[in-house]
Amino acid sequence: MPHKPVLLQEVLKIFEGISLKVFFEGTVGAGGHARAILEAHPEIELYLACDRDPVALEISRNSLLASWGKKVEWVRGAYANLAQFLKERKIVSIDGFFIDVGVSSMQLDERERGFSFMGDAPLDMRMDPDNPLTAERLVNEQSEIALARILFEYGEERRSRKVARAIVEARRKRRIRTTGELVEIIKPVATRGRLHPATLVFQALRIAVNDELGQLKKGLEAAIEKTAPLGRIAAISFHSLEDRIVKNVFRDAKESCESLMKKPWVPTEEEIKKNPRSRSAKLRAVEKRG
């Protein structure tokens, strides 16, 4: 399924009326937001399109951003390394920064990458295929206590200890290698509710494998430092752990940045109907003080 950009009009509104010469997008994915930002801002001279997933970069380069090759420079890596990327290109500051965090629909649909608990695939979950840490290694090599902590902190899984115990007991018999095997192990013990019982566990493992929360904090702090006066920084998050980080980093930067909204912007009913994945999205943004 092609990835539908979330809160697109709202993101465009954040950058409306300001002159963007150099723009950095940390999570370009299929390029849906990128194309719309480039169309709305003909003054852009350089659009740094970053993603740690080389497949995403390839897709955006060959489809939605194919006609924007002159202005776009693709950056493979983690957006928290913003300062390094700018230094390598001798760029002192940027005028806009945007991230839309988490996994894309394309990553979820690519079964072999192991992000989805539907079907059976290797327990991978890496956005960056060069990352030495896979979900398989986490599940088989972490201590029971460390696993329980990951499930509790990153998945808010209330039955984290029981799930960690079930995993450790199962792996004593043999290494857990696939998403299907993991689902069978955790199904009887994980929290049941409206969600599939594997939802929170898979979310937690994915966040841990990709250090998603660490990236978010470091990336936003780097963006605040590198954005020029009157430039803007926007972030879309998808669950409360992420939104808390965005809110706190922006609040801690209130000396140098002014918030552009009191409450985060959320999708309209209409958007949620068209794109259920947008349901939990929240957009926050700040302007660097002049």
Ligand SMILES: C[S@@+](CC[C@H](N)C(=O)[O-])C[C@H]1O[C@@H](n2cnc3c(N)ncnc32)[C@H](O)[C@@H]1O
């Ligand atoms: C939700 S998708 C972005 C979709 C994009 N806005 C669009 O319109 O197509 C998230 C993308 O961010 C990438 N990503 C997530 N965390 C990242 C990080 N820390 N550094 C670089 N890329 C990251 C993922 O690989 C994925 O391609």
